[in-house]
Amino acid sequence: MSEDMNKPLTDLISLTIDGQEIEAEEGQTIVQAAQKNGIYIPTLCALHADKENGLKYDLAPGTCRICTVKANGRTTAACTTPVSQGLVVENDTPELNDLRKTIVELLFVEGNHFCPFCEKSGSCDLQALAYRYQMLTPRFHYAFTPRKVNADMPKLLWDGNRCILCRRCVLAIRTEEGEPLFVFANRGDKSTIIVDTELIQDISEELAQQAMDICPVGAIIRKEKGFDTPFGQRKYDHSPIGSISSISSDMTCSSGENKTGGEKS
Amino acid sequence: MSDHIAAIDAIAAKYDNDPTRLLDMLLAVQEQERYVSDAATRLLAQKLGLSWGDIQQTVSFYHLLSQEPRGKYTVYLNNGPVSIMQGYEGVATAFSEAVGCSFGSVTADGRIGLFTTADMGMGDQEVAALINNVVFTNLTPEKARILVKAMQKGVPAQDMVTDNTEYGKYGDGNNSLPSIHSMVCNNLIKPGPVCFGPYQAGAALRKCVAQSPEQVLAEVKASKLRGRGGAGFPTGMKWELCAKAEGPERCVVANADEGEPGTFKDRVLLTERAQLLFEGMAVCAYAIKATTGALYLRGEYAYLKDYLEQVLEQMRSDNLLGKDIAGKPGFDFLISGCSWVLAPMSAARNQLLESAEGRRGEPRNRPPFPAQSGFHTMPTVIDNVETLAATVQIIDKGATWFRSLGTEESTGTKVLSISGDCDRPGVYEVEFGITLGELLTLAGARDPQAAQVGGPSGRCLNAAARDTAISFEDCPSAGAILIIGAQHDLLTIIDNFMAFFTEESCGSCVPCRTGTWMLRNTLRRIMHGQGTREDLTSMRQLSAVMQKTTKCGLGHTAANPILNTLDNFPHLYDALIPEQTDIRSFDLEAAVQASNLTVGRASVAKEEQV
Structure with missing residues (x-):
């Protein structure tokens, strides 16, 4: 069970997601409440803390907007919107799924994503969502923007071609004193991630692995440790993203473990 | 090197080594060294107990800060x-x-x-x-x-x-004062009764302290004043929300970061009516029981800082700010001085707060709203300069007088910045309800084909819209009216707006960061004759997605220039896109050039010439 379950229950709130009545704790976000109740809301930036990813607390940078839902009729990001008594949430609807598909398309044309030779292929959330929303070819023109690759650090490689600027690494990958190793820099179409070249020198094996694991795409890759898990046995190869077994944290297996029983979308 | 360390130390010390004053420090470093070096970043980080990354993310955000030397x-x-x-x-x-x-x-x-x-x-x-x-x-x-x-x-x-x-x-009015000494001109073409009307310093505050805070609040509510920054939220309601919020201290922030291209009315208000603004902040402070005030000024108005601080000083010695204001025991309110907001589009309240606390000017997730937890987590009222100024006249002359100006839902006056193709560009204070046609006549518009009302995020109106009224009921405007004459290519101006949004998006949320450049690129392709009918559809779809999914007001409105011109000036697009081109057009020459660039090969044509 995740750590949150050990906390004493505070005031319970009831709300509905797509007509299904659920209970949530005061202060939880819609995404957290949905997650607890086994309802899938897609996220690329928000991430539930669990044993596998080693996070101490849930992340909710609110950057990707793919979790956009309608709360009492208004579109809002589910990962940053708190639950409230009687809230009516629409989630899995054609309108919202089309918004989500558009966001996936935008990310595909913004960066330079070449799945067939990406180390993360099969465990990549962006790729998995593209399948989920049945993206064939993006309806937008590719940007083909030259992006930087930073291979000048120990243990890790950062590939700007694949980075979707979600900020998971910025928020979570820090020194014990809380200093960030990854930094969101610039703004607008020049936005990028830069690395603290001094701090990154002492990064531990565990932190480096965590950085790669929490990256929703293949932007952060371990050096000298490639393709451990064969294609076909990766995270989403047998249980597509959003299927029941890939939502519940306790049941999520590490990439590499062969898993069956997920519902196919 | 030790000189360098001492210099950075001195700058940090000047701002009490307070990390939330980071922007002031960075500006001082840049003033001294003409850029913010990596060495300076590391030193400041050490001094302030921040990490290199914390400072890096802030420095790289602001246009007026540079990490490379930008010349003496x-x-x-x-x-x-x-x-x-x-x-x-x-x-x-x-x-x-x-x-x-x-x-x-x-x-x-x-x-x-x-x-x-x-x-x-x-x-x-x-x-x-x-x-x-x-x-x-x-x-x-x-x-x-x-x-x-x-x-x-x-x-x-x-x-x-x-x-x-x-x-x-030197320019006119206060611009020639020793504390300003600027060549900027006011161009105050039409003063109105509220912001530029007769005003007796301190009269409103003396009336305030004779009443209870609740009575002052009631008067502001009765005036039906709405925020002048663009969103038009009822000011009295905003104050009331903040007054009711729990917190040991409350705060009033004046937003003088008019950042939308084409807006400049606050510049003139600050130059000629600074005391009216500060008194308005004090009126608000009395109504909501706030103790702290701050003015956030856009970086380009740095030349006004000394003057504004002089005005504050004068008001303190006149007992209009400070302790026991206007002789009322316990009415303490201090405006700390002027600080900087350096990002042009920080106008939205949330971004302003982040910037004000020394970080990237990005929108905060809401809730909490500023009225609950704003500046340094204090319940905060953030109001536009013009809004605060108006409250002084409301208290002095009464809500009934104020309501007699303007329209039913848009009471009072609006200060407009009119620019572009007209004989009299400048600042106009007019009653709400004035029509676009009347404004064009007032300003002496020359052969207008379009008027951009409310800056790039506002509305682009065509000649048929002369009867449109400037009001919350019809067409609200934060203040900018740009007149575009027939001799200009309108789409070139729209392209300029889109380039602005592409650059000024904070980059945080996907639909805004990618949507803005996508719209700009698509528009450019159309302007170069490579557009398709499909592009027009995809621009509309994308705009709708941006309106629904982006995090803040910038993203919600960034597609407006495109949507407005698609609706009001369809002929401009039609002229550029042939009727029957459903196939994505392809610019062979450009593609070959790009390919040559990638592989580092000179183009064939050039080789032949050699």
């Missing part, structure tokens, strides 16, 4: 829409030729750097430039050459503006 003289020439209409090209060429380097670079000797900036709040006196924080307006190629000569001679930028020199002379 740094020229920021405005390439916004009005500037382009008034002769930017010629001035830019003159600068570049006289200096001997192109825009975006610094001369080999490190003396002069040429850069562009999006907007400076000088839309009524373009072409304008900022040289080492000194504003130069009404530039011509000739004046540009004179300025370059002065820089080459080593004349300090502030000495280039004096009572009367060849470089420029």
Whole structure:
């Protein structure tokens, strides 16, 4: 069970997601409440803390907007919107799924994503969502923007071609004193991630692995440790993203473990 | 090196080593060293207990901060829409030729750097430039050459503006005061009864303290005043929410960061009516029981800082600020001084707060709302300069008087910044309900094809819209009205707006960051004759997605220039897209060029010439 379950229950709130009545704790976000109740809301930036990813607390940078839902009729990001008594949430609807598909398309044309030779292929959330929303070819023109690759650090490689600027690494990958190793820099179409070249020198094996694991795409890759898990046995190869077994944290297996029983979308 | 360390230490000490004053420190570092070096970043981080990354993310966000040397003289020439209409090209060429380097670079000797900036709040006196924080307006190629000569001679930028020199002379009104000494002109064409009407300093505050805070709040509510920054939220309701919020202290922030291209009315308010603004902050403080006030000024208005601080000082000695204000025991309210907001689009309240606390000017997730937890987690009222100024007159002359101005739902007056193709660009204070047609006549519009009301995020209206009223009921405006004459290519102006949004998006959320450049690129393709009917559909779809999914007001409205022109000026697009082109067009030549560039091969045509 995740750590949150050990906390004493505070005031319970009831709300509905797509007509299904659920209970949530005061202060939880819609995404957290949905997650607890086994309802899938897609996220690329928000991430539930669990044993596998080693996070101490849930992340909710609110950057990707793919979790956009309608709360009492208004579109809002589910990962940053708190639950409230009687809230009516629409989630899995054609309108919202089309918004989500558009966001996936935008990310595909913004960066330079070449799945067939990406180390993360099969465990990549962006790729998995593209399948989920049945993206064939993006309806937008590719940007083909030259992006930087930073291979000048120990243990890790950062590939700007694949980075979707979600900020998971910025928020979570820090020194014990809380200093960030990854930094969101610039703004607008020049936005990028830069690395603290001094701090990154002492990064531990565990932190480096965590950085790669929490990256929703293949932007952060371990050096000298490639393709451990064969294609076909990766995270989403047998249980597509959003299927029941890939939502519940306790049941999520590490990439590499062969898993069956997920519902196919 | 030890000198360098001492200098950084001194700057940090000047702001009490307070990390939330990071922007002030970074500006001071840049002033001294002409850029923010990596060494300075590391030193500051150590001093403030921040990490290198914390500072890096802030420095890299702000346009006016640079991580590379930008020359002993740094020229920021405005390439916004009005500037382009008034002769930017010629001035830019003159600068570049006289200096001997192109825009975006610094001369080999490190003396002069040429850069562009999006907007400076000088839309009524373009072409304008900022040289080492000194504003130069009404530039011509000739004046540009004179300025370059002065820089080459080593004349300090502030000495280039004096009572009367060849470089420029002081502007009208308070602009010629020793504490301002600027060549900026007010161009206050039409003063109205509220912001620029008769005003007796302290009268409103004395009336305030004779009443209870609740009565003051009730009067503001009764006036039906709505926020002048664009969103139009009822001011009384906002104050009440904040007054009811729990917290040991409350705060009033005046937003003087008018950042939308084409807005400059706050500049004139700050220059000529600063005390009205500060008194308005005090009125608010009395009503909501706030103790702290802050003014956030856009970086381009740095030249007003000394003057504004003098006004504050004077008000403190007149007992209109400070302790026991207007003789009322316990009414304590202090405005700490002026601080900076450096991102043009921080106008939205949440971004302003992040910037005000020394971080990237990004929107905060809401809730909590500023009224619950704002500036340094205090319940905070953030109001536009003009809104706060109006409350003084409401208290002094009464809500009934105020309601007699304007319309039913839009009471009072609106201060407008009118610029572009007209005989009398400048500031107009008019009653709400005035029509666009009347405004065009007032300003002496010349052959207008379009009026952009409310800045790039507002509405682009065509000639058929002369009866449109400036009001919350019909067409609200934060203040900017840009008149675009028939001689200009409207889509070029729209492209300029989209470039602005692409650059000014904070980059945080996907639909805004990617949507803005996608719209800009699609528009450019259409302008180059490579657009398809499909592009028009995809622009509309994308705009809808941006409106629904982006995090803040910038993203919600960034598609407006495209949507408005698709609706109101469809013929411009039709003329560029042939009827029957459903196939994505493909520019062979451009593709070959791109391919050549990638593989580092000269184009065939060039090889043949050699």
